Amino acid sequence: MEDLLRSAMEHALSLGAEYAEARHQSDVSERTVVKNGAPEVSSVESRSGFSLRVVKRGCMAFAAGNGLDAAGLRGLAAKAVRAADASGALKAELRMDGSPVCDAKDVLAPRVPFADVPLQERTSLLLESHRRAADSAAAAGCRLAGAFMSLGLLRTEKTIINSDGGRLLSSIPRASMNAFLTVFSPERGAVQRHISKGSASGWEGVESWALEESMAEEAATLAKVVNEASPLSAGRKDLVLGPEIIGLVAHESAGHPSEADRLLGREAAQAGETFLSERGAPRRVGRPMLNVVDDPTLPGSFGRYLYDDECVAARRRYLIRGGEFDELLHDRSSAAAMGTLSNGSSRSLRYDVEPIVRMANTFVEPGDHSLEELLEGVKDGIYMRSFMEWNIDDRRYNQRYVGLECHRIADGELAGLLRGPALEISTPALWSSIDAIGRDLEFSAALCGKGEPMQGIPVWTGGPPVRLRGVHMGGSA
Amino acid sequence: MSLAHEVMETLLRLGVENGVVSSAREREVLLRFSNDRMTVADAVEGTTVSVFVRERGRKAGITLGETDASKVEAAVESMVAEMRRHGGGGSVPLPQGPFRYAAAAEEPPVDVEEMASMAAAAVEAARSAGATRSAGSFKASVTSLSMCTTAGAEGEALLPEAELSLRSFSPDGSSGHGLAVAADPRRIDAAAAGREAGGLARMSMGASEVKGGKRDAVLAPMVFADLAAEAGDMASAFYVDMGMSFLKDKEGKDVASPLLQLSDDPTIPGCIGTRPFDDEGSPTRRNEIIADGVLQGYLHNSETAHAHGVASTANAGLVAPRPFNLTVGAGKGGWEDLAAEMDRGLVVTNAWYLRYQNHAAGEFSVIPRDAVFVVEKGEVVGAAKGLRVSDTLSSLLSNIEALGGDRRWVRWWEVDVPTLSPSAWVRDVSFTRSTM
Numbered sequence: 023m024e025d026l027l028r029s030a031m032e033h034a035l036s037l038g039a040e041y042a043e044a045r046h047q048s049d050v051s052e053r054t055v056v057k058n059g060a061p062e063v064s065s066v067e068s069r070s071g072f073s074l075r076v077v078k079r080g081c082m083a084f085a086a087g088n089g090l091d092a093a094g095l096r097g098l099a100a101k102a103v104r105a106a107d108a109s110g111a112l113k114a115e116l117r118m119d120g121s122p123v124c125d126a127k128d129v130l131a132p133r134v135p136f137a138d139v140p141l142q143e144r145t146s147l148l149l150e151s152h153r154r155a156a157d158s159a160a161a162a163g164c165r166l167a168g169a170f171m172s173l174g175l176l177r178t179e180k181t182i183i184n185s186d187g188g189r190l191l192s193s194i195p196r197a198s199m200n201a202f203l204t205v206f207s208p209e210r211g212a213v214q215r216h217i218s219k220g221s222a223s224g225w226e227g228v229e230s231w232a233l234e235e236s237m238a239e240e241a242a243t244l245a246k247v248v249n250e251a252s253p254l255s256a257g258r259k260d261l262v263l264g265p266e267i268i269g270l271v272a273h274e275s276a277g278h279p280s281e282a283d284r285l286l287g288r289e290a291a292q293a294g295e296t297f298l299s300e301r302g303a304p305r306r307v308g309r310p311m312l313n314v315v316d317d318p319t320l321p322g323s324f325g326r327y328l329y330d331d332e333c334v335a336a337r338r339r340y341l342i343r344g345g346e347f348d349e350l351l352h353d354r355s356s357a358a359a360m361g362t363l364s365n366g367s368s369r370s371l372r373y374d375v376e377p378i379v380r381m382a383n384t385f386v387e388p389g390d391h392s393l394e395e396l397l398e399g400v401k402d403g404i405y406m407r408s409f410m411e412w413n414i415d416d417r418r419y420n421q422r423y424v425g426l427e428c429h430r431i432a433d434g435e436l437a438g439l440l441r442g443p444a445l446e447i448s449t450p451a452l453w454s455s456i457d458a459i460g461r462d463l464e465f466s467a468a469l470c471g472k473g474e475p476m477q478g479i480p481v482w483t484g485g486p487p488v489r490l491r492g493v494h495m496g497g498s499a
Numbered sequence: 500m501s502l503a504h505e506v507m508e509t510l511l512r513l514g515v516e517n518g519v520v521s522s523a524r525e526r527e528v529l530l531r532f533s534n535d536r537m538t539v540a541d542a543v544e545g546t547t548v549s550v551f552v553r554e555r556g557r558k559a560g561i562t563l564g565e566t567d568a569s570k571v572e573a574a575v576e577s578m579v580a581e582m583r584r585h586g587g588g589g590s591v592p593l594p595q596g597p598f599r600y601a602a603a604a605e606e607p608p609v610d611v612e613e614m615a616s617m618a619a620a621a622v623e624a625a626r627s628a629g630a631t632r633s634a635g636s637f638k639a640s641v642t643s644l645s646m647c648t649t650a651g652a653e654g655e656a657l658l659p660e661a662e663l664s665l666r667s668f669s670p671d672g673s674s675g676h677g678l679a680v681a682a683d684p685r686r687i688d689a690a691a692a693g694r695e696a697g698g699l700a701r702m703s704m705g706a707s708e709v710k711g712g713k714r715d716a717v718l719a720p721m722v723f724a725d726l727a728a729e730a731g732d733m734a735s736a737f738y739v740d741m742g743m744s745f746l747k748d749k750e751g752k753d754v755a756s757p758l759l760q761l762s763d764d765p766t767i768p769g770c771i772g773t774r775p776f777d778d779e780g781s782p783t784r785r786n787e788i789i790a791d792g793v794l795q796g797y798l799h800n801s802e803t804a805h806a807h808g809v810a811s812t813a814n815a816g817l818v819a820p821r822p823f824n825l826t827v828g829a830g831k832g833g834w835e836d837l838a839a840e841m842d843r844g845l846v847v848t849n850a851w852y853l854r855y856q857n858h859a860a861g862e863f864s865v866i867p868r869d870a871v872f873v874v875e876k877g878e879v880v881g882a883a884k885g886l887r888v889s890d891t892l893s894s895l896l897s898n899i900e901a902l903g904g905d906r907r908w909v910r911w912w913e914v915d916v917p918t919l920s921p922s923a924w925v926r927d928v929s930f931t932r933s934t935m
Binding site for chain 2: 055057058061062063064065066067068069070071081082083084085086087088089101102104105106108109110111112113114115141142145167168170202204206211212213214286287288289290291292293294300374376410411412413414415416420421422424442444446447448451452455474475476493494496
């Protein structure tokens with residue numbers, strides 16, 4: 023394999039490329055789906071192939087194909103160089119930085135290989151999870167009106183070399199579970215929830231989620247929301263955000279604004295830019311105890327990798343340090359453009375898409391408060407534990423989170439459920455409103471969408487509960 | 500014998516009750532540019548083979564990036580054996596072929612140098628229209644598809660697509676989006692897309708914060724296409740059955756203004772969503788989804804149709820039926836004409852990031868981006884920023900006051916399904932904004 027890649031890379035260099043990297047990637051994904059309590063489909067998707075990425079006279083190009091032999095790979099290299107030559111009037115001045123590159127292996131061996139778990143066992147787990155969720159809703163006088171549960175088992179293997187001496191062999195298994203539940207009461211209507219779980223692991227990751235219990239609890243909570251939640255009047259409140267929501271905030275409002283390719287305008291036409299590039303944008307957005315980090319090296323995390331697709335070692339990056347926006351996420355070309363070095367943020371989803379700047383596992387670092395201590399300090403407020411609707415503008419400045427499981431806080435105690443309160447707030451206002459950070463860190467799994475074509479890449483989002491003071495909450499019907 | 504037919508031999512030998520084999524060869528060029536410079540030029544080719552089997556109450560599928568028939572056949576044998584260990588009950592038969600299909604489209608050229616010249620023309624046009632910088636993508640692809648089923652359907656199709664999407668910025672950061680979509684890249688008017696993006700960026704300079712609340716709004720084609728595509732997706736019987744559609748239990752009922760006509764029509768010659776057959780081999784056809792504001796029915800494959808007691812609408816999706824090529828009926832005039840009649844309100848030229856609080860209720864929000872104009876006494880008097888549409892699909896579709904005659908094909912990052920949409924003047928749209 024490496025000989026094939028090296029031959030193609032050298033062919034690209036012989037055609038005038040100043041930089042070339044060659045990659046073989048294989049992604050084998052198995053999926054089991056249960057819909058409304060019945061097996062829907064089981065599927066296997068196997069995609070593998072080669073890619074060449076080159077820089078020639080400041081222009082970058084990427085070519086990919088599958089089913090190729092040595093001659094086909096050299097043709098792929100020629101195609102990449104030809105594409106780099108085609109820029110014409112749009113000629114660029116791009117280069118790669120001088121980051122040290124690795125000669126390394128990153129092989130994560132699963133404790134329980136996916137192949138050891140027969141299809142029937144996977145299907146049975148989802149069917150039992152559905153049954154438990156349905157029972158749970160029924161026990162509360164509601165009905166599980168719709169349920170989609172999907173179990174995904176993925177193995178990604180990459181061989182990458184580049185003309186700066188980088189060499190990486192990696193093999194990472196990932197397990198994921200997605201569910202969409204609708205709990206309905208004829209008298210009070212329906213609520214819905216997406217649930218995502220994921221880890222870099224074998225089947226042991228699935229076992230750790232205790233899906234049957236988890237789905238039963240989720241349905242019970244939704245039934246309580248249906249039965250008990252009451253409307254909220256708009257107004258200024260103290261707000262405690264649970265790990266699920268502050269994790270998403272960390273991803274959307276610290277991670278995305280800190281992607282250097284956004285700052286440089288590379289993503290301007292699709293997922294957008296960042297308010298941090300605007301004149302007068304605040305660097306300090308929070309109190310000194312606020313740290314938001316992105317760390318690809320967390321063991322078992324959904325976004326785990328030790329070396330990126332440009333063969334640069336991964337490490338923890340402080341996006342917000344001591345309340346100030348600090349480090350950007352870089353690949354080698356964005357680092358070169360900004361006169362710094364890559365911090366190993368370059369990832370691609372499949373063999374046929376280019377690596378771009380991505381987050382991995384983004385979270386608020388824990389503080390020292392228990393949840394009870396966070397609540398104790400609130401006279402009249404809201405504890406927002408989960409959400410359904412959210413979005414944020416393409417500068418990552420104006421965002422909205424609509425709560426799903428939300429509790430009223432009265433004199434430091436939980437005092438009943440609220441229906442759909444909305445937090446609509448700017449990024450600096452959100453971070454600067456935090457006055458206390460909890461100590462119990464939790465993560466959620468997600469697929470982060472970015473790029474053209476869209477690459478939905480595995481990430482974790484996380485944090486401990488945090489307390490915000492005096493934020494304006496939109497009311498609910 | 501094609502790869503698809505070789506694999507079908509295996510399914511027949513195994514005695515599979517219902518099976519579909521398709522092989523696709525795709526060739527794509529994608530140019531991405533930013534700050535008026537080429538960011539990356541992509542050239543991708545690949546072959547995939549997909550096999551789907553349905554029997555004895557179970558469904559299974561494999562998709563392989565593989566051209567070696569023996570490897571595909573081995574994978575198929577393994578899949579069928581595993582499925583047969585657990586199956587029980589009956590399965591809905593696939594639509595019985597053979598069928599006759601519309602003739603395949605002609606293959607357009609996809610040339611990286613020619614496309615780079617067109618992208619440069621778009622950037623230059625945007626600059627001439629007042630933009631200081633532009634970013635975007637220009638992609639063109641051709642997929643050669645071969646399909647056969649155990650029920651005797653077999654067909655070939657050529658699916659060409661081209662899409663130029665351009666976002667231009669003025670010195671104060673205001674922006675405009677230009678779009679051109681066609682099956683054949685030679686039919687892309689790159690300069691027009693550039694002029695549109697640059698012109699909107701210039702017009703929206705000096706945007707100011709405006710208050711939220713209920714306002715009349717003209718939703719330009721890129722925005723209304725987003726809503727129409729959501730309605731089209733939610734017409735899929737799969738999502739209806741999952742409780743993920745505001746159209747559940749609404750067949751034959753009013754779901755929109757009587758002005759709204761929404762169809763799925765993959766038979767229109769020369770569109771990017773045009774295709775001769777669906778994923779089960781049924782010949783595609785035009786399906787009315789909403790006529791005069793009334794929901795006509797759901798989109799079905801053979802399995803959802805059987806469950807609902809109707810015939811397939813030839814919208815398979817092997818698991819979930821889906822629209823291929825949506826069209827919204829036209830009214831008169833462009834967004835400027837609708838704004839002139841509106842008297843007072845907003846014009847939203849683009850929106851993205853649509854997310855639901857409740858799919859069944861159609862409660863969602865979506866963020867206007869790029870140019871938003873303030874209209875008073877029928878005149879554009881300024882530009883606005885920082886708003887969000889927080890409403891329900893039912894309300895927006897029911898409150899259509901008028902539709903424009905400015906229909907255009909929309910497909911881009913936000914809108915997956917090609918949608919021919921006009922502008923729409925909608926009463927009492929709920930806008931919200933950050934208050935801190």
